[in-house]
Structures are given as C-alpha cells and as structure tokens.
Amino acid sequence: MSTVIAEEKSFDPDEESRQQRIASRPPLAQCFNLHDFESVAKQVMKKTAWGYYSSGADDEITLRENHSAYHKIWFRPRVLVDVEEVDSSTSMLGSKCSVPFYVTATALGKLGDPEGEVVLTRAAGRHGVIQMIPTLSSCSFDEIVDAKKGDQVQWLQLYVNKDREITKRIVQHAEKRGCKGLFITVDAPQLGRREKGIPLVLYILIVSPNAKLHRHPCQI
Secondary structure: OOOOOOOOOOHHHHHHHHHHHHHHHOHHHHOOOOHHHHHHHHHHHOHHHHHHHHOOOOOOOHHHHHHHOOOOOOOOOOHHHHHOOOOOOOOOOOEEEEOOOOOOOOOOHHHOOOOOHHHHHHHHHHHOOOEEOOOOOOOOOHHHHHHHOOOEEEEEEOOOOOHHHHHHHHHHHHHHHOOOOEOOOOOOOOOOOOOHHHHHHHHHHOOOOOOOOOHHHHHH
C-alpha cells in the first residue's frame, strides 16, 4: 500500500483556459514590438502576476504620465549620410553595449518565467545588452551574477537600508562580484498601494505565508 497521500486539485476553469492560451501563443519570431509582447503576456500570465506587472500605484497617475511622455520622444533623422552599414552600439557609464538601452531592474521575475531574472541575464549577455540587477529579485543576487558570461556588464539597483552597515555590505559585495554601476532608488520613502497587485499580496499572505523574496546575501 502506498504511503503517499494523493493531493486532490479542484478544477479551475480560468487556469484551464490560460493553459490553452499558453499552448496556442504565437512563436517569439512573430512578436515584432513591445505591444505584441504585452498583448501575449496579458493572455498567458496569471491574473495576479499580470496585475502586478501592468499596474502602477494608487490611481496610476504617474503610470499614465510616463506612458504619455514616452510617446513624445522622437528620433531625429540624419539625412544625406551613408547608411549602408548601421552601427547601433554605444557606451553607457563607460561600458560598451550593442544598443543604447539596458534591461532595467524589476522585481519578482519568476512571476513571468519559472527561471526568473537569470533568463534576462542570459539573453542580455547573448546580445551585448547591459542588465541592472534588482534588489527585490526572485533569484538571489549571486544566482544572477553567476549566470553571466565572460565580461558581461551588470549594474545594481539599490534600496538604501536604515542600517547603513547592511547597505555598505551590499555595495561592497556587488563591487566584489564585478558590478560596474550602482543605481540608488531615492523616490520610494513610502511604497504606493498597487491596487491591482493586492490579490497577489493576499495570496502570498494567506495561501503561501512562507513565500519570500530573495534578499541580497549581505542582508541576511
């Protein structure tokens, strides 16, 4: 007789539908721009995860203003120049990169992919893009750094801890592991209420109370 207790799972029509959408999602090569990626993500991610990724704080005024400001940025075309060979490479903070943008720091990467932020690390390294490591990552800091290849460039996003010694250890450890840039978040003395993300917080507190974000090793 088996001593393993079978776990009964109730049928969830929303999850069944989501799995069907995952199975029928378009191949990566058919996603041509950010709007395509966002559309697919909205269809295949869990509602709580999408609520966290897509939301802003409170009434989302800043989110809307950021979206509006982004659409006011125009490229200035250069005319009567040789464009037979176009080079998009540049340098940021003294580090060379293949394109003039970087992978910024966002928390809870495993909500989007089971492997979390290391997926971004591998992709960034493959294409010569700089990655900023978030303080509140779902992979540990060292896991993300260990996933880089060669002289791949990484930066660190930092929340300053009340205990300055903890902050000091975090910065020293990041420097020791080869981080080339430090970005300090200064506009979050009080976190805004992400109303779309409240179901996710309740899930963590009620269903999975032992769940926690990975802390930097120097915070332990």
